[in-house]
Amino acid sequence: MSLLQREREIIVNNEYIDRFDFEEVEEFIRGASKNLFISHKFKTADHMLVQPRGGFPTYDKVFQLYKEFKEANVDVLPLTIDSNTRLNDYASAKKMLALSEENDVDMLNGYPLVNHGYRTTRKMITHYDTPVSLRHGTPDARLLVETALASGIFEIEGGPITYLLPYSKNFPMDKAFLYWKYVERVCAKYSELNEPINRESFGPLSATLQPPAIVIVIQLLEMLLSLEEGVKSFSVSFSQTGSMLQDIVSSNVIKKLARKYADRFGHEDATINLVYHQWMGAFPRNKEYSDSLINTSTVIAAMVGADKIITKTRNEAFGIPTKEANAMAVANVKYTLGMLKGLPTVGDEEEEENLTNEVDEILEAVFNDGADTLWRKVFNSIKKGYIDIPFSPHIINANEVITIRDPQSNIRILKKGKLPISEKSFAYERSKIKLAEGERVVDKIIQDIGIML
Amino acid sequence: MSSKLMIDIGSTYFKVAQEGEIEQYFRDFNKNIFDDLSSKCASLIEQYSEENIHICSSANGGLSTLIIGLTNSFSLKYAINIAFNSGINIIDTVLYPKIEQEPVPTEMIDVVIIVGGIDSVENVFDEKLLDYLDRVNYQNIVYVGTKKSTPFLQENIENIVVLENVISDKLKIQEEALKTYLTDLYQADIMGKEDIKQLYGITTNQIFSTPYIVNRSLSEISEHMDVADPFIVVDIGGATTDIHYSRDLVNDNILTDSGYDRLVFKKLGVFKSRESLVHTAKNNEFVFELLEHLNVTENILEEYSEKATRTLMQLAIFLVLYKVSKHHASYIELNLEILNSIVLTGGITKVLTQEEVDDIILFFYKKILHFHHAPKILLDQNYEIWTYGITGSSLKE
Numbered sequence: 001m002s003l004l005q006r007e008r009e010i011i012v013n014n015e016y017i018d019r020f021d022f023e024e025v026e027e028f029i030r031g032a033s034k035n036l037f038i039s040h041k042f043k044t045a046d047h048m049l050v051q052p053r054g055g056f057p058t059y060d061k062v063f064q065l066y067k068e069f070k071e072a073n074v075d076v077l078p079l080t081i082d083s084n085t086r087l088n089d090y091a092s093a094k095k096m097l098a099l100s101e102e103n104d105v106d107m108l109n110g111y112p113l114v115n116h117g118y119r120t121t122r123k124m125i126t127h128y129d130t131p132v133s134l135r136h137g138t139p140d141a142r143l144l145v146e147t148a149l150a151s152g153i154f155e156i157e158g159g160p161i162t163y164l165l166p167y168s169k170n171f172p173m174d175k176a177f178l179y180w181k182y183v184e185r186v187c188a189k190y191s192e193l194n195e196p197i198n199r200e201s202f203g204p205l206s207a208t209l210q211p212p213a214i215v216i217v218i219q220l221l222e223m224l225l226s227l228e229e230g231v232k233s234f235s236v237s238f239s240q241t242g243s244m245l246q247d248i249v250s251s252n253v254i255k256k257l258a259r260k261y262a263d264r265f266g267h268e269d270a271t272i273n274l275v276y277h278q279w280m281g282a283f284p285r286n287k288e289y290s291d292s293l294i295n296t297s298t299v300i301a302a303m304v305g306a307d308k309i310i311t312k313t314r315n316e317a318f319g320i321p322t323k324e325a326n327a328m329a330v331a332n333v334k335y336t337l338g339m340l341k342g343l344p345t346v347g348d349e350e351e352e353e354n355l356t357n358e359v360d361e362i363l364e365a366v367f368n369d370g371a372d373t374l375w376r377k378v379f380n381s382i383k384k385g386y387i388d389i390p391f392s393p394h395i396i397n398a399n400e401v402i403t404i405r406d407p408q409s410n411i412r413i414l415k416k417g418k419l420p421i422s423e424k425s426f427a428y429e430r431s432k433i434k435l436a437e438g439e440r441v442v443d444k445i446i447q448d449i450g451i452m453l
Numbered sequence: 454m455s456s457k458l459m460i461d462i463g464s465t466y467f468k469v470a471q472e473g474e475i476e477q478y479f480r481d482f483n484k485n486i487f488d489d490l491s492s493k494c495a496s497l498i499e500q501y502s503e504e505n506i507h508i509c510s511s512a513n514g515g516l517s518t519l520i521i522g523l524t525n526s527f528s529l530k531y532a533i534n535i536a537f538n539s540g541i542n543i544i545d546t547v548l549y550p551k552i553e554q555e556p557v558p559t560e561m562i563d564v565v566i567i568v569g570g571i572d573s574v575e576n577v578f579d580e581k582l583l584d585y586l587d588r589v590n591y592q593n594i595v596y597v598g599t600k601k602s603t604p605f606l607q608e609n610i611e612n613i614v615v616l617e618n619v620i621s622d623k624l625k626i627q628e629e630a631l632k633t634y635l636t637d638l639y640q641a642d643i644m645g646k647e648d649i650k651q652l653y654g655i656t657t658n659q660i661f662s663t664p665y666i667v668n669r670s671l672s673e674i675s676e677h678m679d680v681a682d683p684f685i686v687v688d689i690g691g692a693t694t695d696i697h698y699s700r701d702l703v704n705d706n707i708l709t710d711s712g713y714d715r716l717v718f719k720k721l722g723v724f725k726s727r728e729s730l731v732h733t734a735k736n737n738e739f740v741f742e743l744l745e746h747l748n749v750t751e752n753i754l755e756e757y758s759e760k761a762t763r764t765l766m767q768l769a770i771f772l773v774l775y776k777v778s779k780h781h782a783s784y785i786e787l788n789l790e791i792l793n794s795i796v797l798t799g800g801i802t803k804v805l806t807q808e809e810v811d812d813i814i815l816f817f818y819k820k821i822l823h824f825h826h827a828p829k830i831l832l833d834q835n836y837e838i839w840t841y842g843i844t845g846s847s848l849k850e
Contacts, residue, residue, distance in 0.1 A: 003675070010681040010793050015824045088791045140683075140701065140791075172700040174712045175682060395625060395708050 004185050011142045011182075016090035018117050025150040028122070030193040037195035038076055038131035038155045039233035042273050042307055045075070049308040050333050051133055052326050055080030057100040057108035059116060059124065061323075066128050068327035073334055076308065077128060079153060081136040081144065082110035086167075088140055090114050109320060110136075114143055118150035125152035133157060133200070137167045139176040145183045149190055155198040155235075156187060159222035161378070162202035165392040173382065173396050177375040181229060188230030196233035199226045200275060203237035206391040207280035208449055209403040211413050212241065212250040213358035213421070217387060219254060220261050220363065221378050227267040228374060234270060235308070239277035240297045242451050243409040249351045251276070251304035257359055276306035283316035284453050290314040291332075293452055298333050302340035309333060354428045358421045362386060365420035385418030404441065405448040406432040414441065458501040459843050461663055461836075462486055462510035462649065464690075465800070469494055470840045471501075477836065487651035498655055506656040507843045510649055511663035511690075515540060516563040516639055519589065521547045523569030523577060528598065531619045531626045532568045534707055537715045538628075539635035540662030542693070549578070552585050562591040564638055566631070567606070567613075570599030571620050577602045583609050593638060597631050626707050636665065663839060664688070664695050664715060667798075670842030671697055671713040674796070677841060678831055684794035685787065686838065689769050689801045694721040696777060702787040716785050721773055723765045723800070734768045739820055743771055746816050766801045767813040774817045790822060798833035807832055 001009075005022075012020035034040045041049060052069060055078065056062050066077055084093040093112035100107045113121060113134075125132055133155040134148045141163070145156055160180040164173055187197040201222040203215055219236040226234050236258050241247055251274060258272045278297040283290055291314050301309040313321040313329040321329075365386050369377040381387050385398030392399065400417025413419070413429040435444060459470040467490060469476045481489045491498070498506070518541050522528035529546050536543055544562060547555045549569060565586070570577045577599055586594075595614045596606050603615050617630040639662050652660060667688065674680050683699035696716045700709070707714075720729035731754045734740050744751060744764075753764050777787040797810060811830055818824040 006679045007675070007681045010679065010829045013826075013829065015790075015826060091790060170704065170706050170708070172708075172712055175699065175701045178682065395706050399623075 004182070004189075007182065008146065008186070012146055014090070014114075014143055016094060016114055017143070017147065018119065020118075020146070020150070025118070026190075026193060028152070029149070029190050032152060032154075032194055033126070033129055034195055035129045036125065036131055036152050036154055037198070038133065038308075039198045039271065040195040041075065041131055042198075042233070042271070048301065048306055048337055049075035050311060050330055050337070051076035051078055051308055052311045052313075052330050053078050053080055053135060054321070054323070054326050055082070055110035055135070057082065057097050057106055057110070057112060059120060061106075062111055063124055065323040065326070066124065066130075068323045069330060070128060070130065072327040072330040074130070074327075074330050076155070077130050077132045078135050079113065079132050079148075080110040081134070081138070082108035082112050084108065085110070085112050085114055085144060086136055086138045088138070088143075106320075113147050113151070118147045121147070121151035121153075131155060137163050137202075139164050139168055139171040140179045142179055142182050145186060149186065149197065154195070155200060156183065157200045157202055159199075159201050160225065160375070161218050161222060161382070161387075162205060165382075165389050165394045165397050166202075166204075166206040169393045170395050173394075174379055177225075177379055180225070181375065184226045184229035184231055187226075188232075191230070191232055196271070197231070198233040198235060198273075199231050200235035201237055203275070204239035204277050204280040205389050207239060208391040209405075209411050209445070210239075210241075210390060211401070211403050211411050212238070212246060212253070212355055213362065213413075214387065214389060214401070214419075216250065216254045216257065216355070216359045217362045217366075218389075220257060220359070221366065221374075221387075223258060223272065224261060224265055224267075225375055225378070227262060227265065227270050232270050233273075235273040235275045237275035237277060237310075239280040240300060241409075241411055242279075242281070242405065243411070244296075244300050244303070245348060245351070245408065246410045247276075247300050248304055248346050249348055249355055251306070252347050252352055253355045253359065255305075257356065261363070273307040274305070275308045275310060276301040276304055277310045278312040279452060282450055282453055283312070285317045287314040289452075290316060294329060294333070295336055298336040299340060302337060302343055303346060305345075309337075354425055358425045361421045361425060362419060386420050388417050388419060402441070402445070404433060404435075404444045405451065407434050409451065456501075456505055457844055458497065458506045459840050460490070460506065460508045461666075461839050461843075462490075462508065462652075463663070464511060468836055468839075469497065470837065471497065475835050475837055475840070485651070486648045487654070490652075503655060503657040507658050508652055508656050508660045509663045509666040509839060509843055510652075510660055515542050515662055515664070516635070516642055517542050517544045517560070518564045518566055518635075519543075519545050519547065519558055519562045519591070520566045520568065521549055521552065521582065521585075522567075523549050523598070527620050527624060528568040528570070530705070531628075531707065532566050532597065532631070534626065534709065534714060535619060535628045535631045536566065536635065537717060538665075538668060538709070538711065539632050540639060540665035540668075540715075541635055542717055542719055547585070549582070552581050555585070557585065557588045558590075560590070562589060563642065564593040564595060564635070565589065565591045567594070567596045568598045568619055570602070570618075571622050571624065572600045572618055573622070574599045575601040578605060586610065595631070595634055624706075626709060628709055636661065639665075661843075664717070666839050666843050667695070668697050668711065668713055668715050668842070670838050670840070671699075672711075673841035674838065677837070678796065678833075679794075679829070680796060680831060681793040681829070683792055684796060684828075685792065686796045686798060686833075687770065687773055688799040689766065689773070689797070690722055690799045694718045694769060694773050694799075696773060696787075698777075698785075698787055702789075702792065703785060704788070714785075716777070718773060718776060721769055721776075723762060723769055727765065730765060730769060730772070733772055737772060737775065739771075739775070740768070742820065743768070743816065747813075763804060763809065766805050767809060769801070770797070770810065770813050771817050774814070775821065778821055780821060789818075790824075792828045794829045794831065795827075796831045796833055796838070798836065798838050802832045802834045802836070805832075
């Protein structure tokens, strides 16, 4: 038995799950419907895939949610996991699930997949015969992902950086890398049985004034970490920045560099897709404005040529949306996309050159780290502040990079901390910034965070 | 383990590892360590050059420290963490604002650590510290607090060593300087002990403390044993019990270079600390259910027999898990609910069977955590964990 398989045996031997039958799971995946694989859907679809977010504690509510989504002609179903499960606290999830079921009140902010188990969940997934995307935010997702894959969920979001730095304060990062290595290996192993399992990185990060260079660097590193373990289908992603031009520039650069670095590391056979998140920052409380924001981001998604868009709802400012509001958002996005065919390719040479340089410069510094493995090079680079996410709560993050918007709403780097970008690249960033006479940076940051309010 | 000879000097055994084989030798207390080792392994030692012999030792009992800090949340917490991970035993900690009410340790302290404040903080320490230190019997003293207090301490405390503050301006831990100082001090302590000093006749490598080496081994462990993170290694010896734990089992703001930390229970041992172990057991609310579960009476705690020793060892396992569980507020609370593996090493692995260990840990999980089953349990019966980290291969950068 391989080392990985021996570790898997330990992981699934858990208080909160039924007996885990690896052979049966392999058999299920081997014979699973192609319709459950988003990698297959990416290959065969002639339109941008639309995926909402959503998850409720009980099986019945998720079943009903999926029904609404299917009626709205959704392409990809979401399964958002509750916070307790994300923290591996299956005991609390179990209690809250019981309360939710007894009282018909949602005591969890998502679906406790581990507690429901794969045998139950699989019934729902196979019933709808539509790709499901696992949305969580878990640093140690080993058991969760085992359960998801066994359930028929063949897209796994996250990664050691994107599901740690924006989500956690003190979970040890070296452990996160190793736990995600396990996830990648399991995904790669199952990819050999049928269509590839798709891994998707989480580009929005802390969703607050994220400079595109950092976002793209992290996307590419998570992609490389995944591909080196044998994953063949990977989605890079980013979220609406607040500047249409910057989104278009980001998409052109990320598509170009993802392919370049995948090939450079010997992964010519990997398929890479692009995912665009609708606005991830603070939403206006005015629902008509929210509709407009969602509509605009749908237009931008079409402009950037995303393979998949992840939607928001007009209720965003008010908490977890109802299934009806969520389905309405999907239907509206699908309607808008129907009007946006055959768009011209747009770009900005100067912006793209600068962004490309920044990404290459940071990656060069990461690859030049003296460690013997890629994950450790990345880990060391984060410790040194070469990769630094604004507004990350995590203690390992340097938090020295400061970003604000320029007059065209592009996110620019005001202070670069220890980012290893050249003086030329940094001078370009600074040259675009215009602070009004006497304006304080902190006031500008607050204003820029709330740009859509 | 290609062409290296590894030796662990313990208080009752020494172990010699080479080419994947580990031999254990009971110490002959009529001889000093070097002579004893030479008489048993001379031909083996001759086969290796000095640079290929690596030695760690717990025979000198390790160093003791007293830590004086400004706050529990930062200075004490950080210094305790560094001390434990350097293989040092903490005698006591003193919270500086309450120093006038704190008792003074009676035993000789190997090193006093003073810590407090980030570098911009002024007027942290005053005469109260000097008065307290006058009453402490110590051999070394080191300061790792705010720079602003350095002049005051240097003027008033003889031979004080000043190192980089363990608290950065961003309130993060800076462990390197103090850790290096403490491991070097351990080295110096060894050099002062004639017994071990002679060992430098056969090696050019630094002799480290065994707990420090064990801690360094943990990142390698899964390559040798079926262990899944997060895990703990429980080392129950005659005098103390060490726990090495994966950092994702704790929820604190310490970010160290190692993914594993160490914790020591000085009074949980089955031989030298037997009395305090029994005392702790008798004061535990679950002990009678536990004894009933083991099918023995309370009298077993007063007996001296093989059966009594086995029971005490099982008690030690239970108590150490209890002390780090959420039911017992101490320096560290480990999230035992998410544990995947428990590895046991030390003297108990030669006495207890796998079934006896499984039984007691399952009892703990059922009784205390209300689980139906326990994590995977492994016994390091070969006593080999220390060999994974002794050659420094685990120090990847």
